[in-house]
Amino acid sequence: MSSAFDGSFGDFRAQSPDALFTDWLAARAEPYWREATGHPFTVAIGDGTMPEAAYARYLIEDYTFVNDLASTLGYLVAKAPGMPAKSRLAGFLALLTSEENDYFLRSFKAxxxxxxxxxxxAQGPVTRAFSRLMLESAGQGSYAEGLACLLCAEWCYLTWGVREARKPRPDAFYLAEWIDLHAVPGFEAFVNWIRAEMDRIGPSLTEPEQANIADLFRRMSKLEAAFFETAWTGNLPALEEDV
Known part of the structure; x- marks a missing residue:
């Protein structure tokens, strides 16, 4: 859903009775959600037109972020309401610290x-702000707050990953494998689980709590777009105080 929406979840459902809570989050995050999922950097991965310098910048920043993502998942495993949710999150944490780490090392060498x-x-300003928001939300906030930040990060990657996977794979293995890591059925199932978990929890929250979740998702979307822009151009976009 690409049109911006400024109203409450109740207002959103009044207009679209079948809409999910996560649909509302994406609509509330515009234009940043669209800028993040459709950024030229993500398109260049699939086209095979990615400059090596830009991708190296991106991977270095992403590598500094992985440790914080692992910590975020650890917080969420601790706060998850039951063993099924803990198992899902712990499984993704195990994948993150094995397969993805190997990918980084081979790609850096290439x-x-x-x-x-x-x-x-050291983390750049955008990565630092992105990590701080995730860690604070998962560590100091509620399960729903941490989950909203994780959802934004992983759903964004699934969205562009599935889109770019429809193209012929680029020759560079580090581009082709990055697409595959974010378009495989296992990753899609995990992201769909996060969405379902958020869709289960979100409607039962109070309206102020829902507004807070939407604000977190919007701020994460804005930082995600800035993360890609920094890697793509080598220039730091202006970061406003609301992120």
Whole structure:
């Protein structure tokens, strides 16, 4: 859903009775949700037109973020309301710390990025703001708040990953595999589970709580778009205080 919507979830459902809570979150996050999922950086991954320098910048920043994502998942495992949810989140955490880590190391080698560069890299301002929002929401906030941030990050990647997977795979393995990691049935099932969990929890929240969740999702979408823009251009976009 790409049109912006400023009203409450109740107003959204009044207009679209079959709409889900996560549909409302995406609508409330415009134009940033569309900017993140459709950013030229993501299109260049699928087209195979990605400049090596831009992708190296991206991978270095993403590598610095993985540890924070793992911590976010750890918080959510602890706060999840039951064993099925804990199992889902723990399974994704195990995948993140094994298969994705191997991908980073092979890709850095292919791109000529030395270990001393990516092992000592400090997070840039956008990545730092993105990580801080996730960690604070998952660590200090409620299960729903942390889940909303995780949903934004992973649903964004599924959205562009599935889109780019419809194209012929690019020659560079690090582009082709990055698409595949975010378009495989297992990842899609995990993201769909997060959506279903959010759709289960969201409608039962109070209206102020729902508004807070929507604000978190919007701020995450804005930072996701800024993350891609920084990697794509090498320039830092202006970050406003609301992120």
């Amino acid at each position: 791109l000529g990025v030395e270990p001393q560069v990516y092992e000592t890299a």
